[in-house]
Amino acid sequence: MDKIKCDCGHLNPYGTIICEACGKPIQEESPEKLLNMRYEGTARRSQTYNTNAVDKIWNFFSSVKVGVWLIVITLIASAIGTIFPQQMYIPPTANPAAYYEEEYGMLGEIYYILGFHNLYSSWWFVLLLGLIGVSITVASIDRGVPLFRSLRNQRVAKHDNFLKKQRMFAVSKRPEDEEQFMEEILFRLKEKRYRIRREGNSILAEKGRFSRWGPYVNHVGLIIFLLGSMLRIVPGLYLDEDMWIREGETKAIKGTDQEYYLKHDKFTFEVYDKKEERFSEALNRVQQPVPKNYQSDVTLYKADEKLPGAKPDLSEVKDYSIQVNKPLEFDGYSLYQVDYRQEMRYMHFELQNAETEEAVGSFSVDLLNPKDDFDLGDGNRVELEGYYPDFYFDKETKKPATKTNIPNNPAFIFKMFTPETPEGEVAFIGIRQNLDPSGDNQYKVAFDGIDTEFTTGLTVKKDYTLPIILIGGIIFMIGVVQGLYWNHRRVWVKVKEEDVWMAAHTNKNWHGIRRELDDITVKLNMKQLVDQQEESKKA
Amino acid sequence: MKKRQRLIMRSVILVVIALALGYTLYNTVFNDKKEPVKAGDTAPNFALEDLEGNQVELKDYKGKGVFLNFWGTYCPPCEKEMPAIQRQYDKYKDQGVVVLAVDIAEPKFTVEKFAKRKNLTFPILLDQQREVVDEYGVGNLPATYLISPEGKVVDKITGELNDTLVRNYMEKIKP
Helix, strand or coil: CCCEECCCCCEECCCCCECCCCCCECCCCCCCCCCCCHHHHCCCHHHHCCCCHHHHHHHHHHCHHHHHHHHHHHHHHHHHCCCCCCHHHCCCCCCHHHHHHHHHHHHHHHHHHCCHHHHHHCHHHHHHHHHHHHHHHHHHHHHHHHHHHHHHHCCCCCCHHHHHCCCEEEEEECCCCHHHHHHHHHHHHHHCCCEEEEECCEEEEEECHHHHHHHHHHHHHHHHHHHHHHHHHCCCCEEEEEEEEECCCEEECCCCCCCEEEEEEEEEEEECCCCCHHHHHHHHHHCCCCEEEEEEEEEEEEECCCCCCCCCCEEEEEEEEEECCECEEECCEEEEEEEEEEEEEEEEEEEEECCCCCEEEEEEEECCCCCCEEEEECCEEEEEEEEECEEEEECCCCEEEECCCCCCECEEEEEEECCCCCCCEEEEEECCEEECCCCCCCEEEEEEEEEEEEEEEEEEEEECCHHHHHHHHHHHHHHHHHHHHCCCEEEEEEECCCEEEEEEEECCCHHHHHHHHHHHHHHHCCCCCEEHHHHHHHC | CHHHHHHHHHHHHHHHHHHHHHHHHHHHHCCCCCCCCCCCCECCCCEEEECCCCEEEHHHHCCCEEEEEEECCCCHHHHHHHHHHHHHHHHHHHHCEEEEEEEECCCHHHHHHHHHHCCCCCCEEEECCCHHHHHHCCCCCCEEEEECCCCEEEEEEECCCCHHHHHHHHHHHCC
């Protein structure tokens, strides 16, 4: 791995194509007419040393080919992930193992087995994104650093072969007065906003070098973007949780580790009024009521630290009305209105004379926290003997039972006491069921209506990664603009014994640089620069 | 010299990226927020109300073996194992074993009726906000945690128990 010594005396790293100092092509006998100016002909580090494992890994990721393949694979996988719905969009009660097969047949089953139902958070998808990140980082360092070094170190006077092998090149007659010519051409180049360096009878004019950093700036933005999305999994930086809270209920806000509590004071659901003239035509057309407002009036509390299960010590923070797109915001959290339900809460009953159906008193049962004794006055009393929030009849034990602790299908066993029946009579009552187990009850409990209650569905959100992602995105765009809207142009002029050599290079927009230089050559009465690539195509 | 520097540079960059990626992957695959309590852990302390409205703290039972049972009246195997637990409790309560039966989010009424019907005399605690269930990461019911007098979880058992099993477990945590 020896350094390469150029004729000019400069020591170049192994693998160099064009001498860093004088620009002389290292492989002089190259049959190519034009120089490959990519990365300024510097030794791409990865291509030069390939000795140990670290270098091998480095070289693998430095390859643009590898990077492109990683991106292509990721794109294909992302596309496949949209063919069937992701797991979060299938009904929450469905078992995903069975659901995909039932809904989409064998393809669905394969989809599930390969993990496409949870693609975007699957380990291999995250790994792919990570590898793209590695590829971007390594490839940028590998190309950016040598490019930067060579552009900073470039000399004014270039080797003849360098000039001759540039795409834009021309040889003109030597001017009579060399000094006057120099002054004039410097003036013209300055006029075109070139930055000028002169060494004896050589000139280097350059502009827009910063456009060469565009791709690297762009990659830095991408890395920050990836980093930002990676930070979502760090606890405390990102949160997205759903919670349900009944009217009147106070609950710990999910994801806050019982630090914050929320009381749901009142829920409001409004529809647009048909009588309002502005809307009546449209509303009559759709027939259905159109919602105008979903609103949860809430009180936010802060709690002291406590043991799990213990009653919290709450201090009020603020009152707020959460509406759609008007979240309650506090301490980095946002509570959004996303859903609501109406649920049974109180069941009303009447104690009646079984024959005449004459009421002797009425009472209500709180389905979530029932009392066991109801005094109806005048010696009439009802005891709650059994409560089955989600009633079913257990055939094994031959007894009423409950499936869950949620009042989906409440049923009750009451014991009724009246002055006429001091021993008490038993009645079983459920939805659309009213049984008299003994068959000769003098009294009965009759259903007398239901009170429903709103439960509001809120989403707790917290996202500290968004600013990072935004900054990443902005830097990305700056890089794109920098690389696309500016070009890096260089012009070399060398006054020789018999003639004047002029060569030019740009990283893009060759048409632009030709027009610019034509203007100068015409004014100075020099030969127009020839695009040697176009010439060789024609030939 | 330069070669060495470059090797170090490359290694550092690759290692940093590998660590970040490893962390991301680990958290993506094991994204359960809370590790469930398992054998060998210190039993997390909690405070719940019993049926009489007194606050009961796990810490208060240090020095005793705690038979911590999570249950609900809507869970038939829970119902079936209760008499066995009661019978063994009667035998072991004077030997320093206590049963704490944590009911999961049911009305007090339901639990009271159930306890009366089954003649349960050990403390029954109400976890109405499911905070203790979540803290322990319980899962299927019934679930029993055997807690040593030193406050360590000796074992976690899921599923219905009978007299023999309950006796063996209580022997295990007897001080």
